[in-house]
Amino acid sequence: MNPVPHPAGDDTMILFSNINKWYGDYQALADVNAEVKKGEVVVVCGPSGSGKSTLIRTVNRLEEVKSGQLLFDGHDIHAPMSSAALNKLRSRIGFVFQSFNLFPHLSVLENIMLSPMRVLSVKRTDAKARAAQLLERVGLSNKAGAYPAQLSGGQQQRVAIARALAMEPPAMLFDEPTSALDPEMVGEVLSVMRSLASDGMTMMCVTHEMNFAREVADRVWFMDAGRILEKADPETFFGSPQHPRAQRFLSDLRAH
Amino acid sequence: MNPVPHPAGDDTMILFSNINKWYGDYQALADVNAEVKKGEVVVVCGPSGSGKSTLIRTVNRLEEVKSGQLLFDGHDIHAPMSSAALNKLRSRIGFVFQSFNLFPHLSVLENIMLSPMRVLSVKRTDAKARAAQLLERVGLSNKAGAYPAQLSGGQQQRVAIARALAMEPPAMLFDEPTSALDPEMVGEVLSVMRSLASDGMTMMCVTHEMNFAREVADRVWFMDAGRILEKADPETFFGSPQHPRAQRFLSDLRAH
Amino acid sequence: DQWSDISQRKELRCGTFADVPPFAAPDPKTREMVGHDVDLCHALAKELGLTAKVTPLSVEARVPEVKLGRVDVTVANLAYTKSRGEQIQFSDPYYVAKEMLAVKASDPGTAKADFKGKRLSSTKGSTSELSIKMNGSEPVTFQDTGSAFMAVQQNKSVGMVANTMTITKLVNQSKTEGVALKMIREPMVLQPIGVGMKKDEPALLAKVNGALYALEKSGELDRIWAKWLGPNTEYKMVREEKVMPLADLKFELLP
Amino acid sequence: MKDFDLLAILLKPEFSAMLWHGLQETLKIAAGSWLLAMAMAVVLLVVRLTPNRLAERVVAGYVSYHRNVPTLVQLMLWYFGIFSLLPDALQGWLSVHNAETILSIVALGLCQAAYFSEDMRSGLRSIPPGQAEAARALGHGYIGSMRHVMLPQAIRNAVPALVNHSVSLFKNSSLAMAIGVAELTHAVKEIESQSFRTFEAYGMATVLYLVCSLLIMAVGGWLSRRYRIVGAR
């Protein structure tokens, strides 16, 4: 659990080195090398099936890799380790799912309190205070006692973000956080993410919301067929994409 | 089963006279009068819930009507008759469903051969030859041995069309044949329908594909609230719709 | 050992039939177990300075239940056989019972040999069943005597075998309800009846035997007999044997 | 378990004969009641599918009775109760022809028919309505669409449940012991009470039962693989 020596500088939050991932004999990630710096917001985009979800899920080891090294805040995530150690690491990586995955049997407040109490052994009163504060932050103070099924999709996703934040992670990962939402709810979730970014949170975010990428991202990664084909700042990426695949992707998007 | 005397001319394929249809106390079709001529392609359009499916399903009596007369190729479909007679009539009306409804336990070839063999008592070898020919026509010769679950939606729908054609129906009915398909597969199904139309098949087709309607249809019927509000050739309908409801419908469509 | 367990808990767990009158069956009015064996249990317990806890058992469970120690003694018209003797130990027999055959009154047969190869019903795991086999007949066995009786009534078997008392009672009952039966005079087998106990418990055996002889001496055994089986009952039976060692018996023991 | 000695049972001709006859009787009851149950289940299903309220009620009552009354009690009711109501001639005939076995086949078969028919019905109900519509639109009659479209799918859907209930049926054959059928459980109890080799006797029976049950499950697994709808997940 001690930071291992690695070539990344002190300002590196996530470092992918030569990551390869296979599903059976399908290669889902091929030689991925990339870096997310502390405080940076990275948006990952690319066509369906290009490996975006796979990539982001390797960061907290929801997917195992075949080879390569992945450092998160100095820790080698895919090194052999006890499951207790892995759980400890995971608790420090915020992850937000496309389908929210709130716990339907717990109220909103309990959803947020559960993991701090059970994983980090935070005292109930402290967990509750912190949860209330986070609900405030995502604008849902009045829903503390509600159950997930009573909330709209956008509200659920904001609770999911609060739940992840409750573990005080140094970085947050988002896997298409708005694509299960009705259009009118996308905005509320993006604005929470925007405020997170402006508070300096390190974020890695798979999304098709190109406006968000343009405004908020520090870097855009474009993936296809398991490879990151282009890494650029948003201006360059949206203005003059280099890779022909990226050019086609962007023109397809605009055709809609 | 003999053609009954009726006011339609010899060139009428389908004739709706004063058709009324109720679901409980909801009137799904109100006084529908319309005619599909032999060799004509009619596209039925209208907002959701307007009764398009209901209308087309009355043609092969998948829905019973409350009153009115419906002639198909000279036969009074809704007259009291033995179920054997009804089955005989139905076997001569090609019907293609939105959700394909292929028989999942039969291979593609068997799907096409089943009804000719079992309903029309065609010999196995003949049925097989005809099925192969139809598969050729819809461009799926190489999938004869495949099972429905192994095909994409577009392929399944093309098989469904071939299955209906195998009964050599004088007319084909389509109920939103492309709306369960991913966008990239819509084209392949429409092109099969286009070729059918150009071969002179009589077709009645519920669809939201306005380009198809514009190019292929001889007549467009616009429905709302169980009534056919407008019948026009596509140029007139798309160029200068008469009914305010149709105008609104078309402008909504274009806003997309 | 078991005797010290028993004397410690001051209770004699006594297995009886569950519903074989007149030995042990619930009284329909009071729902209490009553019968010859029930009284004998109480008498034995009293003699030993204990109270009796009567536990009804199915016919075939009588041996395994004492063997496994779930009851201390079985007082359930339990006949000595050599193979049972290998499993459990017996007190000295307190009378000699006969297994009798009852058939429909209309049946032409008169001797047990006439029923060779025929279906005869009995309770499962009883010496009745054994005697049917020894007679070369085909046993149809049930959980209880009532079912065996009904089997005859319903033509499922030609006749049934049980001890004299049960047969007497059932033959009498058949006169008023159902199809009349008759008892074949010739007994199927003779068998000594004793109290069953777990093997290798000499102290218990001595105590039980002692109590039996004492009850014999005080006339208690005769009184219980008279109450349930004697001349004033429908069975009209006379108690011919006293408690005596097995070795004194004059007939061949069952295998 | 001082000395575990299977041969003490197997080598003794009378014991091995009892075991063999017990197994035969068990298989006879299981097979007989399975056939009866299947036939009856089809009848129940057909009756239930006719659009007749009364017929439907009757079948629903039949199913409800057999599912809410313990199988053992049904067996007793047949053997002790209903038998007593039969005419003498029939009673006599049954007795000569092994009434215990016949009645246990009847009781177990009729009982399991309720389960089988429900399995088939839910197999039928889980077919999307579009299938029947497609068959009708192509001109198939009721019988034809049942035979070529609905039933092939319904049976496939029902196979797992039917297999589970077939195993149940097989296991329930042991209840026939309670009415005096000399099937496998009866036989080993007998052997046990004569040989007092409890462990060996029960062990034998357990293994025999287990092997048969696993065999039924394996056949069921094979059937559903063999007839799996190709491509379905």
Place this chain on the structure above:
Amino acid sequence: MFSVYDILRDNWLLLLVGQYPSGPLGGIVATLILSVLGIVLAFPLSVLLALARLSPWRLLRWPATVLVYVVRGVPLLMVILWVYFLVPILIGRDVSGFTTMLCTLVIYEGAYLSEVVRAGIQALPKGQTEAARALGHSHLGTMWFVILPQALYNMLPSMLSQFISTIKETTLGYVINVQELTFAANQINNQLLTKPFQVFFILAMTYYVVCFSLTQLAQWLERRVAHKRLGSASVKTSEDGVSLPPPVVVNP
């Protein structure tokens, strides 16, 4: 049928409580006590078995799987005989028929119920496990705080049907002299001797009434759970007879 009434009038108490208080508690009360105790004790066992079967460790998975298959493959009667024979040897003390039957039911129902629990766990969306793991919960923590509370709630109706199965299975206690309802009916039958149909008809109807009411309860519970799962937000629409919307939490 007049005699049915007579039999009931003369013997209702025996059918209800057996020979209690002059004998052991029996009749339908014993049946119910046995079933309730059986299912209540089988429940924790079934959860443990289900967890073992879903556990990543082969050492837990294998024995649990074997137990479940043995129970599924062997008649209840055989299990009863084994317990009757083995338990006294194992615990070195004799046990009553009631206890024997109870042990049997716990093992038997535990195995069957574990299949229900397992199915309930596996039916939950994978996202629930993933979310919990992503938050740092361990395998057991995930099960305990996230998966089991949902799975067990969803399983309530199945558990009630298991309870009905258990009631039906207690009848086999009759074979080892457990004085439950079937035993009482047989006692009555042996007294009357000439009314077997009436006696067993009463017996069957008694079971039917008890189990049928519970079946209805299970169906009601099933509808309720289905409702609850969709959340109160969507309950309104479903009451309008419009088809139910899909559950809010969908599998990715």
